[in-house]
Amino acid sequence: MTQDHIFHRTLRAHWPKISHGRGIYLYDTEGREYIDACAGVHVVSIGHAVPEIVEAMADQASRVSFTYGRFLTQPQIDLADNIVAQTPAGLNRVFFISGGSEATEAAMKIARTYHVETGNPEKYRIISRWQSWHGNTIGAMSMSGRTAWRKDYGPYVQNFPHISPPIPYHCAYCQRHGTCTLQCADELERVIHQEGAHNIAAFIAEPILGTSAAGATPPPDYYPRIREICDRHNILMIVDEVVTGFGRTGIEFAIQHWGVTPDIICTGKGLSSGYTPIAATVTHERIYDAIYQQAKSFVHGHTYGGNPLSCAIALAVQHYVQQHDLVARCAQMGELMLAKLKPLEEFPIVGEVRGKGLLIGIEFVADKESHAPFDPALGVTARVVDKAFDQGVLVMPGAPGLIDGVAGDHIAISPPFTVTEEQAQQVVDVLAASIRSVAGELGY
Numbered sequence: 001m002t003q004d005h006i007f008h009r010t011l012r013a014h015w016p017k018i019s020h021g022r023g024i025y026l027y028d029t030e031g032r033e034y035i036d037a038c039a040g041v042h043v044v045s046i047g048h049a050v051p052e053i054v055e056a057m058a059d060q061a062s063r064v065s066f067t068y069g070r071f072l073t074q075p076q077i078d079l080a081d082n083i084v085a086q087t088p089a090g091l092n093r094v095f096f097i098s099g100g101s102e103a104t105e106a107a108m109k110i111a112r113t114y115h116v117e118t119g120n121p122e123k124y125r126i127i128s129r130w131q132s133w134h135g136n137t138i139g140a141m142s143m144s145g146r147t148a149w150r151k152d153y154g155p156y157v158q159n160f161p162h163i164s165p166p167i168p169y170h171c172a173y174c175q176r177h178g179t180c181t182l183q184c185a186d187e188l189e190r191v192i193h194q195e196g197a198h199n200i201a202a203f204i205a206e207p208i209l210g211t212s213a214a215g216a217t218p219p220p221d222y223y224p225r226i227r228e229i230c231d232r233h234n235i236l237m238i239v240d241e242v243v244t245g246f247g248r249t250g251i252e253f254a255i256q257h258w259g260v261t262p263d264i265i266c267t268g269k270g271l272s273s274g275y276t277p278i279a280a281t282v283t284h285e286r287i288y289d290a291i292y293q294q295a296k297s298f299v300h301g302h303t304y305g306g307n308p309l310s311c312a313i314a315l316a317v318q319h320y321v322q323q324h325d326l327v328a329r330c331a332q333m334g335e336l337m338l339a340k341l342k343p344l345e346e347f348p349i350v351g352e353v354r355g356k357g358l359l360i361g362i363e364f365v366a367d368k369e370s371h372a373p374f375d376p377a378l379g380v381t382a383r384v385v386d387k388a389f390d391q392g393v394l395v396m397p398g399a400p401g402l403i404d405g406v407a408g409d410h411i412a413i414s415p416p417f418t419v420t421e422e423q424a425q426q427v428v429d430v431l432a433a434s435i436r437s438v439a440g441e442l443g444y
C-alpha cells in the first residue's frame with residue numbers, strides 16, 4: 001500500500017511522480033525522462049508546457065474563471081465559432097461539457113430529446129459496436145460494447161444492442177468471402193429489424209477505433225452505408241471523436257476521411273490538448289432546430305460546462321494548432337511513423353501495424369496465419385508496455401479483449417503532433433527492442 005491518500009485505480013508498489021513536462025517529454029522527480037508517445041491517453045496534441053497556452057490561461061484567470069446560467073462569455077462564443085469552422089457543414093451547435101463521457105451522454109440525451117420533440121417518444125435505445133468505448137458514466141457505458149469494463153456494473157447498464165466492429169484484420173465476413181462485402185455495416189440494418197426501428201434513437205461509433213483497437217480503419221464505403229441505413233430508419237448517426245477529433249488522424253475530424261456528415265459529433269481530449277478538462281458535443285442545425293420547434297429548453301447540463309477559463313484555454317490550443325499547421329503535420333508525421341513501424345510486422349508475434357495520422361496500433365498474435373490471440377494470462381500487452389516504459393517510452397496498453405472481449409493484445413502509439421523524425425525513430429527503436437525481448441520470453 002502507498003502512504004498517500006489517493007483512491008488508486010490499481011495497486012502498485014511504486015508510483016513515479018511527474019514534476020514537469022516540455023514538448024513531447026515528461027520528467028519525474030527522480031530525474032527520469034520519458035517520451036510521451038501516447039500523449040497521456042491520446043490527449044496532448046501540441047506538447048507539454050507551451051508558453052502561449054500558459055499565458056492565455058493566466059490572462060483569462062485574471063479576468064474571470066467561472067460564470068454560470070444566464071451569461072455568455074466571449075471565450076465561449078469564440079471557441080464555438082472555432083469548432084464549427086472545423087466540423088462538417090451543418091454541424092453548427094456546440095454544447096460544452098468537461099470530458100468525453102459527458103460528451104457521449106449529452107449526445108444520447110440530444111438524440112432522445114430530438115425524437116421526443118418530433119413525435120417519436122418511443123425511440124430511446126442506442127446501437128453501438130462490440131468492444132467500443134464511449135465512457136465510464138452509466139449511459140456512456142451502456143452504449144459501450146467493452147464487456148470487460150462493464151461486467152461488474154451490469155445491473156445498472158441499459159439493454160442496448162451492439163453490432164460487430166469493423167476491424168478488417170479480424171472481420172469474419174471478409175475472411176469467409178475473401179473480400180469486403182460490407183456485411184459488418186449491413187449488420188446494423190439486421191439489428192434494427194430484429195430490435196424494431198421504432199425504439200432505436202441513434203447509432204454511435206468511433207470513426208477510427210481508439211482504445212479498443214487503435215488505428216483500425218473501416219473500408220471506404222462503410223460510413224456512407226451506415227449513414228444511408230440510419231436515414232432510412234430515422235436513426236441519428238453519432239460519431240464519437242473523443243480520441244480522433246481535432247486532428248489526431250491527420251484531418252480535423254476522422255469522419256471527414258469518408259466525406260460523411262453525421263448528426264452529432266462528440267469530442268474531448270484534443271480540444272484542449274490536456275491543458276484543461278473540456279469537451280464539446282456538436283449537433284447538426286437540423287436537429288437543434290427540430291428540438292426548439294417545440295421545446296423551451298434542453299434539460300441537461302453540468303456545472304463546469306462552458307466555463308470561460310476552460311474555453312479560453314481550449315481556444316488558445318486551437319489557435320496554436322492552426323497557426324502552426326499541426327493537423328497537416330500530424331498527417332505527415334503519421335505517415336512517416338507508420339512507415340517506420342510497419343517493418344515490425346516481421347516479428348513473429350506482431351499481427352498487424354495499422355493507423356491513420358498519429359493514431360497507430362500494434363496488435364500481437366500467437367499465430368500469424370490464423371490471427372489467433374495469445375492466452376490473456378500471458379499478459380503480452382503489459383509486458384511490451386512495461387519494457388518500453390523501462391526504456392523511457394510511454395505507449396498505451398490497448399484495452400483487454402480486442403477480439404472477443406476476453407482475448408486480444410495490442411498497444412497504441414499516439415505522440416503529440418509536434419514529434420520530430422528523430423524522436424519518432426527513438427520510439428520505434430525502443431518498441432522494436434521491447435517486442436523482440438517479449439517474443440524471446442514467449443519462446444518465439
Ligand SMILES: Cc1ncc(COP(=O)(O)O)c(C=O)c1O
Pocket residue numbers: 099100101102104133134135136206210211240241242243268269
Ligand atoms: C472514444 C472515447 N469516447 C469517450 C471516452 C470517455 O472520455 P473521458 O474519459 O474523458 O470521460 C473515451 C475515453 O478514453 C474514448 O476513448
